[in-house]
Amino acid sequence: MSTAPSPATDETPRPPAPAPSPSRWAPLRPLVLRLHFYAGLLVAPFLLVAAVTGLLYAGSFQAEKLVYDHELTVPAGDRALPLSAQVAAARKAHPEGTVSAVRPAPEPGTTTRVLLSGVEGVDTDHTLAVFVDPATGKVRGALEQYGSTGALPLRTWIDELHRDLHLGDTGRLYSELAASWLWVIAGGGLVLWFSRRRALRKVRGTSGRRRTLGLHGTVGVWTAAGFLFLSATGLTWSTYAGANIDELRTSLGQATPSVSAAAAGGEHAGHGSAAGTGGDAGHGVGLDKVLAAARAKGLGDPVEIVPPADANSAYVVKQVQRSWPEKQDSVAVDPATGKVTDELRFADYPVLAKLTRWGIDLHTGVLFGIVNQIALALLALALILLIVWGYRMWWQRGRGSAFGRPIPRGAWAQVPPYLLVPALAVIAVLGYSVPLLGIPLAGFIAVDIVLGEMAHRRGRRTYGGTADVK
Numbered sequence: 001m002s003t004a005p006s007p008a009t010d011e012t013p014r015p016p017a018p019a020p021s022p023s024r025w026a027p028l029r030p031l032v033l034r035l036h037f038y039a040g041l042l043v044a045p046f047l048l049v050a051a052v053t054g055l056l057y058a059g060s061f062q063a064e065k066l067v068y069d070h071e072l073t074v075p076a077g078d079r080a081l082p083l084s085a086q087v088a089a090a091r092k093a094h095p096e097g098t099v100s101a102v103r104p105a106p107e108p109g110t111t112t113r114v115l116l117s118g119v120e121g122v123d124t125d126h127t128l129a130v131f132v133d134p135a136t137g138k139v140r141g142a143l144e145q146y147g148s149t150g151a152l153p154l155r156t157w158i159d160e161l162h163r164d165l166h167l168g169d170t171g172r173l174y175s176e177l178a179a180s181w182l183w184v185i186a187g188g189g190l191v192l193w194f195s196r197r198r199a200l201r202k203v204r205g206t207s208g209r210r211r212t213l214g215l216h217g218t219v220g221v222w223t224a225a226g227f228l229f230l231s232a233t234g235l236t237w238s239t240y241a242g243a244n245i246d247e248l249r250t251s252l253g254q255a256t257p258s259v260s261a262a263a264a265g266g267e268h269a270g271h272g273s274a275a276g277t278g279g280d281a282g283h284g285v286g287l288d289k290v291l292a293a294a295r296a297k298g299l300g301d302p303v304e305i306v307p308p309a310d311a312n313s314a315y316v317v318k319q320v321q322r323s324w325p326e327k328q329d330s331v332a333v334d335p336a337t338g339k340v341t342d343e344l345r346f347a348d349y350p351v352l353a354k355l356t357r358w359g360i361d362l363h364t365g366v367l368f369g370i371v372n373q374i375a376l377a378l379l380a381l382a383l384i385l386l387i388v389w390g391y392r393m394w395w396q397r398g399r400g401s402a403f404g405r406p407i408p409r410g411a412w413a414q415v416p417p418y419l420l421v422p423a424l425a426v427i428a429v430l431g432y433s434v435p436l437l438g439i440p441l442a443g444f445i446a447v448d449i450v451l452g453e454m455a456h457r458r459g460r461r462t463y464g465g466t467a468d469v470k
Contacts, residue, residue: 027415028423029195036188038444041394043181044387050178051387053162055380058365058373060155068152071143076108077135083112083287083305089137090114090130099281099307100127103150103320104291105134106302114281115145126156149322149366172239173436179234180241180437186227189220209396216389223382230379233363236356241434254352259330259344261306263314281307283315284335290315293333293340300327308335314342322366326357 065072080086083104090112091099097116105112111131119128122144129145129152132138146156164171196217206214235241249255281287287305294303294317306316318330328346333339349357361367365376412420431438 028419029192031412031415032188032191036185036192039181039185039188040387040390042440042444043178043185044390046174046178047182047185047383048387049165050162050175051380051383053158055377055384057155057158057162058377058380060158061365061373062370064152064155067154068143071131071141071152072111073109074111074133074135074140077133080105080134081137083291084281086112086132086134086137087114087281087287089139090132093139094119094128094130094142096120097122097128101307102281102287102305104301104303104305111140113145113150148320149364150320169239175234176238176241177436177440179231179238180434181440182234183228183231184437186220186224186231189217190224193217193221209393212389212393212396216386216393219382219389220386223379223386226375226379227383229359230363233359235434236360238436240436244433249352249356252352254350256353256356257344257349259316259318259332260342261309261313261316261332263308263312263334263336263341281305283308285333285338289338290317290333290335293317293338294331297329297331297340297343299329299331302327319346322361323369324367326361326367328357 083102086104087099087102091114094116097119099114100117101115103113103115112134114130114132115127116122116130117127122128123146126144126146128142129150130142131140133140143152144156145152146159151159160166163175165174236245246255290305291303294305299317299319302320304318304320306318308315314332314334316330316332319327321327326346328349330344331340332342334341346354346357358367362372363376365373368375415423427441428438431441
């Protein structure tokens with residue numbers, strides 16, 4: 001006589017759930033963990049400086065408008081004086097140097113900028129901007145200006161602090177080092193976060209080191225894309241990696257083009273009211289006809305007019321709007337005839353040239369105006385918090401009385417060859433292309449090998465890398 005099996009109850013023991021099979025990428029986690037830990041530990045001071053100065057720079061645009069309101073704005077007038085008259089007023093007040101460019105007032109209530117180069121006391125990379133009321137010709141002031149975005153002294157000082165700590169080319173190595181490693185740290189953090197069990201990612205209801213880890217990981221995940229972008233765009237105009245990127249773009253035919261400034265030549269070359277005087281804004285047909293020729297080709301404000309460099313050169317009129325939508329069209333105008341000899345449209349730029357332009361403008365906070373600047377400020381604040389939490393986690397590993405033990409070495413030995421060999425090849429290529437990533441990484445590996453050998457000879461070598469500090 002058979003009996004039916006009794007129904008299962010809550011008390012009935014259940015077989016243990018099978019352990020999840022390890023991912024084929026699991027051996028990489030200890031290696032990524034060790035790289036993330038040491039990279040964050042050693043590069044964090046440079047990133048902290050970049051974040052703090054970047055936060056200041058994000059606010060400098062609005063501060064500049066307040067500090068230099070007298071120079072930048074005027075009561076809106078019904079009509080404007082001819083551009084040549086405005087330049088003449090600027091030259092009467094400041095006859096020093098030569099006119100290197102003129103930026104007509106882009107809208108009512110703003111001033112015209114007459115840019116002078118070769119002025120004593122002004123940095124050779126900068127110009128003296130003379131601000132003129134377009135309605136009255138009154139000079140509102142003169143300030144040193146830097147860069148294509150027209151940065152004035154306050155923003156220039158903060159920009160140089162962020163870029164090179166006011167140390168020149170040597171100081172630029174700090175910012176390139178930070179940009180070279182930021183994407184590595186952010187990418188490694190993403191890998192570690194998503195490779196953790198979901199239950200270990202939460203912040204609510206936790207305390208101590210677990211809570212710090214949760215905050216660090218959560219904020220890092222939400223901001224990682226922004227850090228990857230800042231790293232990539234920051235490298236595009238860095239000293240060494242930037243040069244490699246430019247060389248690659250050129251080889252692919254993706255370099256940023258420029259309008260030809262050669263004059264028409266022939267019987268017109270060297271003729272005009274002031275032929276051969278490079279940097280003279282009154283050269284040939286004059287600014288007003290040159291500007292009219294550019295307007296006829298559709299170049300709307302804001303524009304910059306660059307006088308001919310010599311008797312064989314043309315005027316260059318280029319749009320200088322870096323906010324969306326970008327206005328970067330340019331034309332060359334023959335100084336003898338006032339006719340357009342060449343034109344270049346931003347729409348015709350190669351794809352990588354456009355992406356580089358948009359990326360740099362987004363990185364510097366001008367592409368989307370104040371919204372762009374707020375986003376950059378939030379990223380900078382997030383990076384500061386992540387660095388503080390990172391060091392706090394290290395402290396908490398030591399039970400709050402000292403910094404914790406380092407991640408055990410030897411993680412690379414656990415990586416199977418089919419993953420290790422391609423990884424080393426990728427690292428070698430990246431290290432060559434981004435020297436301030438490759439050189440410190442090679443130095444770290446060399447030091448690590450030496451320390452490991454010393455520990456081995458003392459009989460204290462330890463291999464690990466499986467400790468879960470993330």
